[in-house]
Amino acid sequence: xDNPFKKRATEYISDAQGLLSLTSPEPLRLFFDKDAxxxxxxxxxxxxxxxxxxxxxxRLFEFDTLVTLSRSDYNRDYRQLASVLHxxxxxxxxxxxxxxxxxxxxxxxxxxxxxPYQESVRHSLLRSFIQARTALGWIRKIERSEIDxxxxxLVPREDAESQAKLLRLDDVAAFRDHARAVEEEIFKIITSxxxxxxxxxxxxxxxxxxxxxxxxEAIQVPNIPGVTDQPVTVQPMLILDDAHxxxxxxxxxxxxxxxxxxxxxxxxxMTRVDAIGHTEFRKALADELQPTRAGxxxxxxxxxxxxxxxxxxxxFRPVARDVSKRYFSQMPxxxxxxxxxxxxxxREEAPTLSTAQLRDLNNQIKALETESxxxxxxxxxxxxxxxxxxxxxxxxxxxxxxxxxxxxNRAQGDMFAMEDESPQEDEEANDEPVEIKKSAWVSRLxxxxxxxxxxxxxxxFYFGFDRLADCSTAxxxxxxxxxxxxxxxxxxKIIRGxxxxxxxxxxxxxxxxxxxxxxxxxxxxxxxxxxxxVNFIAMKxxxxxxEPNAPLTQGANAFAIPQAExxxxxxxxxELVPVLHYAxxxxxxxxxxxxxxxxxxxxxxxxxxxxxxxxxxxxxxxGFIEGKLSELVEAMRP
Amino acid sequence: MNRMFSRDQCISHAGSEAxxxxxxxxxxxxxxxxxxxxxxxxxxxxxxxxxAPSKNVDFGFIIERRPSVQVELxxxxxxxxxxxxxxxxxxxxxxxxIDVVAxxxxxxxxxxxxxxxxxxxxxxxxxxxxxxxxMSRGTCFPIAKQAIQFxxxxxxxxxxxxxxxxKKSLEIVAEANDRADWVHGFQGSMGSDRSGDLMKLxxxxxxxxxxxxxxxxxxxxxxVAEVCPILPFPSYDPKRGxxxxxxxxxxxxxxxxxxxxxxxxxxxxxxMDVFKTISRLHEVRARTFGHGGRKTVSILSPxxxxxxxxxxxxxxxxxxxxxxxxxxxxxxCRSAIPPxxxxxxxxxxxxxxxxxxxxxx
Numbered sequence: 001x002d003n004p005f006k007k008r009a010t011e012y013i014s015d016a017q018g019l020l021s022l023t024s025p026e027p028l029r030l031f032f033d034k035d036a037x038x039x040x041x042x043x044x045x046x047x048x049x050x051x052x053x054x055x056x057x058x059r060l061f062e063f064d065t066l067v068t069l070s071r072s073d074y075n076r077d078y079r080q081l082a083s084v085l086h087x088x089x090x091x092x093x094x095x096x097x098x099x100x101x102x103x104x105x106x107x108x109x110x111x112x113x114x115x116p117y118q119e120s121v122r123h124s125l126l127r128s129f130i131q132a133r134t135a136l137g138w139i140r141k142i143e144r145s146e147i148d149x150x151x152x153x154l155v156p157r158e159d160a161e162s163q164a165k166l167l168r169l170d171d172v173a174a175f176r177d178h179a180r181a182v183e184e185e186i187f188k189i190i191t192s193x194x195x196x197x198x199x200x201x202x203x204x205x206x207x208x209x210x211x212x213x214x215x216x217e218a219i220q221v222p223n224i225p226g227v228t229d230q231p232v233t234v235q236p237m238l239i240l241d242d243a244h245x246x247x248x249x250x251x252x253x254x255x256x257x258x259x260x261x262x263x264x265x266x267x268x269x270m271t272r273v274d275a276i277g278h279t280e281f282r283k284a285l286a287d288e289l290q291p292t293r294a295g296x297x298x299x300x301x302x303x304x305x306x307x308x309x310x311x312x313x314x315x316f317r318p319v320a321r322d323v324s325k326r327y328f329s330q331m332p333x334x335x336x337x338x339x340x341x342x343x344x345x346x347r348e349e350a351p352t353l354s355t356a357q358l359r360d361l362n363n364q365i366k367a368l369e370t371e372s373x374x375x376x377x378x379x380x381x382x383x384x385x386x387x388x389x390x391x392x393x394x395x396x397x398x399x400x401x402x403x404x405x406x407x408x409n410r411a412q413g414d415m416f417a418m419e420d421e422s423p424q425e426d427e428e429a430n431d432e433p434v435e436i437k438k439s440a441w442v443s444r445l446x447x448x449x450x451x452x453x454x455x456x457x458x459x460x461f462y463f464g465f466d467r468l469a470d471c472s473t474a475x476x477x478x479x480x481x482x483x484x485x486x487x488x489x490x491x492x493k494i495i496r497g498x499x500x501x502x503x504x505x506x507x508x509x510x511x512x513x514x515x516x517x518x519x520x521x522x523x524x525x526x527x528x529x530x531x532x533x534v535n536f537i538a539m540k541x542x543x544x545x546x547e548p549n550a551p552l553t554q555g556a557n558a559f560a561i562p563q564a565e566x567x568x569x570x571x572x573x574x575e576l577v578p579v580l581h582y583a584x585x586x587x588x589x590x591x592x593x594x595x596x597x598x599x600x601x602x603x604x605x606x607x608x609x610x611x612x613x614x615x616x617x618x619x620x621x622x623g624f625i626e627g628k629l630s631e632l633v634e635a636m637r638p
Numbered sequence: 639m640n641r642m643f644s645r646d647q648c649i650s651h652a653g654s655e656a657x658x659x660x661x662x663x664x665x666x667x668x669x670x671x672x673x674x675x676x677x678x679x680x681x682x683x684x685x686x687x688x689x690a691p692s693k694n695v696d697f698g699f700i701i702e703r704r705p706s707v708q709v710e711l712x713x714x715x716x717x718x719x720x721x722x723x724x725x726x727x728x729x730x731x732x733x734x735x736i737d738v739v740a741x742x743x744x745x746x747x748x749x750x751x752x753x754x755x756x757x758x759x760x761x762x763x764x765x766x767x768x769x770x771x772x773m774s775r776g777t778c779f780p781i782a783k784q785a786i787q788f789x790x791x792x793x794x795x796x797x798x799x800x801x802x803x804x805k806k807s808l809e810i811v812a813e814a815n816d817r818a819d820w821v822h823g824f825q826g827s828m829g830s831d832r833s834g835d836l837m838k839l840x841x842x843x844x845x846x847x848x849x850x851x852x853x854x855x856x857x858x859x860x861x862v863a864e865v866c867p868i869l870p871f872p873s874y875d876p877k878r879g880x881x882x883x884x885x886x887x888x889x890x891x892x893x894x895x896x897x898x899x900x901x902x903x904x905x906x907x908x909x910m911d912v913f914k915t916i917s918r919l920h921e922v923r924a925r926t927f928g929h930g931g932r933k934t935v936s937i938l939s940p941x942x943x944x945x946x947x948x949x950x951x952x953x954x955x956x957x958x959x960x961x962x963x964x965x966x967x968x969x970x971c972r973s974a975i976p977p978x979x980x981x982x983x984x985x986x987x988x989x990x991x992x993x994x995x996x997x998x999x
């Protein structure tokens with residue numbers, strides 16, 4: 001693999017070794033709660049945008065991948081991964097505890113919904129098909145792990161004896177034949193040009209009803225070659241991937257069915273965020289993200305796990321660092337030169353303005369000082385608020401902002417002699433100590449000043465590894481795309497015999513070009529409308545961010561509507577719903593509902609990393625433009 | 639006993655011969671069912687126009703409804719429908735609207751098309767003509783397969799016709815769906831447990847602006863053993879193949895790990911060349927790996943010129959191969975839309991006799 005950054009997704013890597021070599025343990029650490037046990041005894045719905053690592057996670061949990069990992073314990077690159085899995089109970093003394101099978105929903109399951117049958121028949125076929133296919137998948141995974149299938153034992157639940165007989169759980173070969181017959185019977189119905197009539201289904205040679213999940217307790221394998229010679233009992237696990245491809249009613253039925261606590265197999269449903277568009281499910285997700293209140297048990301029969309959380313922006317940095325390290329270790333051009341990670345190639349020394357630009361900025365400041373007519377003491381006090389450690393251009397830009405605010409306040413007759421800053425902090429932040437608040441304020445002001453310097457003087461802003469990671473909006477695939485563009489430039493430098501590093505200006509240029517090009521190439525459904533809507537939000541944010549007095553300090557990267565309007569989106573913005581569906585699905589926007597600010601509840605539409613870079617906006621979250629749903633509807637129209 | 643075409647025997651006519659066949663054989667035929675579509679391109683009027691003089695032809699037109707189509711194009715479609723009605727007569731022309739995708743984005747074109755065509759495919763016809771010209775692949779291919787099955791069952795003739803223009807009269811931009819689907823009726827065993835035993839060869843036809851669609855299809859297949867992309871050559875524009883190679887070079891080299899020897903060149907507008915090329919490839923591969931006890935499957939992905947992709951349809955039917963594609967969910971137009979209906983003769987036209995009397999033992 002010459003350049004794994006060019007593989008657009010790890011899911012395209014078919015062999016387990018290839019997948020493991022690129023799989024970082026860091027997302028797993030973030031994914032699992034302290035107590036991982038509840039993720040294997042009830043339904044878990046994993047929600048994330050494309051590229052957030054759902055399928056990689058699903059493939060990692062497949063039995064043959066876990067066995068490969070266990071067999072490769074000599075490989076020090078895999079040790080961290082194995083260690084995390086041991087900690088979370090996925091391995092016990094190198095032996096996998098689960099027999100995972102990833103079932104990609106694909107079009108076949110959705111096709112079942114189109115059959116001309118009663119809804120109950122279609123749901124019944126869907127459940128039977130999933131169970132039969134999963135049974136076959138488990139056996140295939142055992143086979144691929146070089147285990148003698150004939151010696152496998154299927155352990156039924158104690159109270160399911162008669163069902164166990166029907167399913168032939170006593171004889172693995174007969175069990176497989178039966179499952180295959182059911183699977184093929186239903187598959188024939190799905191794929192036939194003209195399906196059989198509903199009344200003819202009963203005359204099929206075989207009953208297509210197949211209820212395995214509530215009859216099976218565990219599976220025992222005689223040994224796992226290369227791992228253990230002893231019999232091992234594993235918990236069967238279904239990972240239903242790409243569940244967003246199901247019809248909403250199918251999704252709801254599966255949700256209901258797999259929530260049944262009588263089912264003893266582990267079950268994960270992986271879905272893109274847009275599948276949860278239905279009001280009820282969106283509400284469930286919002287509830288899930290709220291801290292559990294005393295006396296309630298919202299997670300009793302189902303867990304909803306988002307792959308990307310609001311709080312993970314900073315936490316994503318170590319993930320990105322680890323991913324990059326793994327990818328670099330696969331590239332001989334870097335290995336030969338002892339370059340272990342991309343951060344070694346990204347110079348972080350802060351750029352500064354040219355002498356002429358700095359002169360220009362200082363002239364603007366002088367003019368403002370004159371205009372303000374402030375006494376020298378007041379000007380000194382303003383300057384005193386700026387930390388000495390900052391570069392001259394950033395200090396000057398901050399001073400310019402503070403001067404502008406002072407002028408504005410005076411123009412209003414000192415009626416409100418306070419900072420002209422719209423406080424848009426999360427309400428929880430109000431409880432923080434004064435020093436922390438001040439330091440956070442300075443940090444936001446520095447970012448606001450740097451963004452203004454970017455717009456006024458093209459001073460690079462998007463550089464350094466941390467900002468690269470922040471630009472990825474906690475999406476691994478997006479990180480790989482952005483990092484890949486930088487890696488390509490570093491490779492070119494090596495080939496030309498130059499120092500393998502990129503200065504901030506080069507990094508900024510590469511990321512900007514990549515972001516603009518990537519947006520131009522968006523071609524998912526409704527992408528034209530999405531582009532118009534994203535552009536509208538971005539333009540509003542740019543205008544607000546570049547106002548001379550930086551009213552939002554760091555600037556804005558989101559558009560907010562009152563939550564009450566969002567709650568009525570089905571009526572008020574029906575036209576917008578499908579556009580929003582794809583905007584969210586493809587990471588161009590993210591939604592933050594019930595965001596409390598200024599004593600009101602908002603729904604924030606936050607721009608994704610690519611539009612942020614392409615439009616020169618800040619990376620910190622929280623700064624938003626207030627607007628209405630109708631503005632978004634208008635903006636997306638041609 | 640009625641039989642159908644094969645790689646060794648497939649009666650076909652191109653250009654003026656196709657036109658003469660329609661005029662000399664189909665116009666005088668006793669009872670003809672024509673199934674076409676209300677297309678946006680002028681070429682879609684060509685075959686209905688040739689058959690219009692016959693009083694023995696019943697016309698059925700599919701109207702494909704998509705969620706994201708420019709209003710002006712919808713109006714153009716309506717003008718074309720009015721034109722067909724006035725030129726063929728209301729008593730002979732029937733229309734059936736189908737949803738190409740469901741509101742949740744799932745592809746429903748093939749199933750809906752088969753259901754609509756089933757209403758028209760009734761006994762009593764001597765010849766069934768399927769016009770692939772303006773029909774999307776997801777609609778046309780299942781109907782063609784359905785019509786062949788009908789022809790074999792009822793001992794009638796089945797013809798496939800297709801026409802196209804070198805220079806499109808409209809600069810239409812298609813908006814692709816974000817999921818790959820098996821063409822309805824052409825899934826084979828793909829997606830079942832048994833498909834895990836197969837060595838998969840993917841044969842996508844390359845076309846402009848379909849990078850994301852190729853990505854989706856590649857992701858759908860899983861565990862692809864080999865990829866052999868088809869490039870158009872000979873082509874009206876001799877450099878088109880090279881340009882496509884450049885456009886998709888990253889996927890070809892980095893993603894699919896395809897070498898120069900894996901590239902296949904097939905005629906841009908000769909379906910028989912595409913058909914024979916794929917047949918050869920599939921048979922050689924099946925023979926080679928069959929000796930080692932491995933089962934193989936060639937997965938076809940038609941795109942680009944409709945005329946060329948009809949060759950894929952023939953190969954898929956002959957060898958029972960699965961076909962994977964990405965449906966179009968919308969259209970917009972970058973050029974001016976003509977206010978009046980134009981009827982121009984196409985640059986390319988084909989007639990393929992797929993089942994019926996020539997193949998009877």
